Amino acid sequence: MAENYYKTCKELDECNELIEKYYLSGQYKKCFDGHLKIAEKGYPLAECQIGYFYYEGLGIEKDIDKSFYWTERAAKHGDRDAQVNLAELFYEKGCVVEKDNEKAKEWYKKAAINGHPEAIKKCSSLGIKVDS
Secondary structure, eight states: OHHHHSOOOHHHHHHHHHIIIIITTTOHHHHHHHHHHHHTTTOHHHHHHHHHHHHHTSSSOOOHHHHHHHHHHHHHTTOHHHHHHIIIIIIITTSSSOOOHHHHHHHHHHHHHTTOHHHHHHHHHHTOOOOO
């Protein structure tokens, strides 16, 4: 799925390798460490993954504040999965930040413009017009 959205590059290959080598075998700490190195360089997919690892507490102690930081960073860098996560997990639920349905809608719309299928459906159900 990532290959259809993300442009082929060294970082994408590294993220996919980390998932195949470590995540799928339950070696979450190694997967986290590898993604963190890539995320610190500003690669959006890795940033999104780090946000997920912190949110779920995979390979690292669960830390919702750090999850928000990395998810927001990835969303601002254009990662559509992070944009949906930011809207759903944080702004809709009021997790770490004050509940803000308008901000949630803004992030859903950005994700929909980026072609995220769930965000497109969400925008449609909320009556949000999406001009791509």
